[in-house]
Amino acid sequence: MIYHGWPEYSSDSPPDLKEYWTFREDVSVENGLVLKGHRLVIPDKLRPQMLNIIHQGHLASEKCQLKAKDCFFWPGISKDIKEMTASCNTCIQFSKQQPRETLFPHNVPSYPWQKVASDLFDYKGAQYLITADYYSKFPVVRKLQTTSSTYIIQQLKSIFAENGIPETLVSDNGSQYIAVVSSLHSVNHGESLM
Structure with missing residues (x-):
């Protein structure tokens, strides 16, 4: 045929x-x-x-x-x-031993960069940092030279200097983000971004 x-x-x-x-x-x-x-x-x-x-x-x-x-x-x-x-x-x-994970809805923020999500990902052998605004869904992607906490903090501070410091940062609690939380906490209390 x-x-x-x-x-x-x-x-x-x-x-x-x-x-x-x-x-x-x-x-x-x-x-x-x-x-x-x-x-x-x-x-x-x-x-x-x-x-x-x-x-x-x-x-x-x-x-x-x-x-x-x-x-x-x-x-x-x-x-x-x-x-x-x-x-x-x-x-x-x-x-039955692996039930689907429950989805937790979130409230839409009142203004841009009030709530931001961030994560690291690998693409074609390079590491990237993505930060996305919950309000506008606007993503910011930065190629990373290293995935150290210090470098991630520098990149996030740069992104927040351009767009505003969020009230809430959502992450997967990766090891780099533990240091980010304490660093951003000090930024919110008056420390300069630069």
């Missing part, structure tokens, strides 16, 4: 290929392998084996589906993964 063309109507397709008709434009052959986009199309006989491979770590249904979406495809793969994880005793036993 891929080489010679699909029929105009799904009902004219061979019975074992009808389920592929809706995405017929996405299916191709590469070196003798059938692909849907970049994913390998798995024949019926090999599907149980592929399900076992993606389920080896007893990941939850969503993670198994993400893993499968990178590699292979067949019609109804999501349903098959859900059924497999729902019937797995190990998955059932341990899924």
